[in-house]
Amino acid sequence: MTYNEDSSASGHDEPWIQWFCGLKGHEMFCEVERSYIEDGFNLYGLRACVSNFSDCLDLILDRIGPDDSDDSHLTQSACTLYGLIHARYIITAHGLDAMYNKYAAKEFGTCPLVQCAGQPVLPVGLRDEMGADTVKIFCPKCSCVYHPPPIKSRSSHHGGAGVDGAAFGTTFPHLFLMTFSNLVPDRLPRDTTYVPRVFGFRVHVSARQRTTATSSGLLASSSARSNGSRRQIGIVRKSSASKADATTQVKAEAKVEDGKKSKSVKRRSSDGETGGKKSDGNGDSSTPKRQRTET
Numbered sequence: 001m002t003y004n005e006d007s008s009a010s011g012h013d014e015p016w017i018q019w020f021c022g023l024k025g026h027e028m029f030c031e032v033e034r035s036y037i038e039d040g041f042n043l044y045g046l047r048a049c050v051s052n053f054s055d056c057l058d059l060i061l062d063r064i065g066p067d068d069s070d071d072s073h074l075t076q077s078a079c080t081l082y083g084l085i086h087a088r089y090i091i092t093a094h095g096l097d098a099m100y101n102k103y104a105a106k107e108f109g110t111c112p113l114v115q116c117a118g119q120p121v122l123p124v125g126l127r128d129e130m131g132a133d134t135v136k137i138f139c140p141k142c143s144c145v146y147h148p149p150p151i152k153s154r155s156s157h158h159g160g161a162g163v164d165g166a167a168f169g170t171t172f173p174h175l176f177l178m179t180f181s182n183l184v185p186d187r188l189p190r191d192t193t194y195v196p197r198v199f200g201f202r203v204h205v206s207a208r209q210r211t212t213a214t215s216s217g218l219l220a221s222s223s224a225r226s227n228g229s230r231r232q233i234g235i236v237r238k239s240s241a242s243k244a245d246a247t248t249q250v251k252a253e254a255k256v257e258d259g260k261k262s263k264s265v266k267r268r269s270s271d272g273e274t275g276g277k278k279s280d281g282n283g284d285s286s287t288p289k290r291q292r293t294e295t
Contacts, residue, residue, distance in 0.1 A: 016060050020082060025162055028108055028123045028135065030098040032082070032089045037061060046084050049130065056081045080130060083167030087128070090172050096179050103176070103183070111139035112146055115192045119185060121146070122173035125165025135165040138173045141185045 014022075021029045036042055037060060047053045056078040058064045089095040102108060103120055111119040121137040124145065136145045177184050196203045 016062055016078070017082070020079065028102075028163065029086060029167070030090065030095065030102060032085055033094060034061065036089055036092070036094070037085055042088060043085065046081065049084055050077045050081045052077055053081070060085075080164075083164055084130065086167050087125075087169040087172075090168065091175055096176060099172070099176060100180060109137055109148060111137075111141060111144075112149075113139065113142050113144065113188075115188055115194070116141045122176060123148075123168040124173045125168045125170055128166055128169050130164055130166045133165045135163045135168055140173070140177055140183075142188045 017031050017034075020026060021031050037057070043057075050056055052074055055064070055074055059074065059078045060082055090099050099122075103122060106120045108121050108123055110116075111121050116139055119139055119141040121139050123135050124138040125135055126133045126145070135148065137148050138145050
């Protein structure tokens with residue numbers, strides 16, 4: 001349980017409980033009766049929840065003065081202990097009556113939903129353990145839970161932002177409405193639900209679905225185009241590489257072919273010269289010899 005450190009416990013003349021409930025942001029708290037706190041049965045099991053239990057209890061009951069407890073850690077523990085006691089007290093008959101007066105005065109605030117038309121709300125905790133979550137407000141008309149407005153934007157009658165939800169518990173608002181059944185408002189009718197319109201025409205659900213589908217399609221097509229362009233770039237790069245490889249291969253084959261041709265020509269010329277020399281040596285000639293005739 002946190003408290004405003006600017007408003008320290010030291011130096012105040014009022015009782016500790018009044019001082020605590022008067023802190024900024026603690027407007028939702030009610031003053032727990034002293035007799036309830038003095039009854040040890042009501043505090044059963046709380047000793048293990050806070051450190052310096054006895055000193056904290058003495059501070060809450062004004063058994064020790066503020067000057068004797070000028071310790072921020074002790075004050076913090078006392079605030080936590082009071083919050084746990086408060087959660088038990090507000091579900092008793094006296095506690096429900098004290099909270100009834102605050103509810104009737106709209107000290108807990110009103111529902112932020114426009115259709116609820118200023119319906120008073122009740123504080124509620126989403127968990128019963130300290131430190132789990134901050135206090136929320138429950139609207140009995142729309143049955144919704146909201147965050148309380150922040151301190152800067154609310155009036156002096158609205159508090160709760162930053163207050164631990166365990167100080168009110170999960171039971172209080174529902175037990176309160178069961179006890180004071182005359183305060184239960186009519187449920188919010190369905191025809192008062194806000195209907196979106198464009199130029200005065202209702203926006204059909206299918207139109208919103210189409211819009212969602214179109215948006216998804218545009219995103220998908222954009223992604224596909226991006227992937228396609230990347231794929232195309234990859235293909236072009238591969239094609240260019242293939243063409244370069246093919247050109248290199250053709251050039252290599254041409255060089256090999258030229259080499260073969262040059263070798264063939266050299267071989268033929270060499271064979272021709274060798275054949276001519278053999279013909280001259282054997283006396284065989286392709287030209288017929290002239291025969292000498294006797295007259």
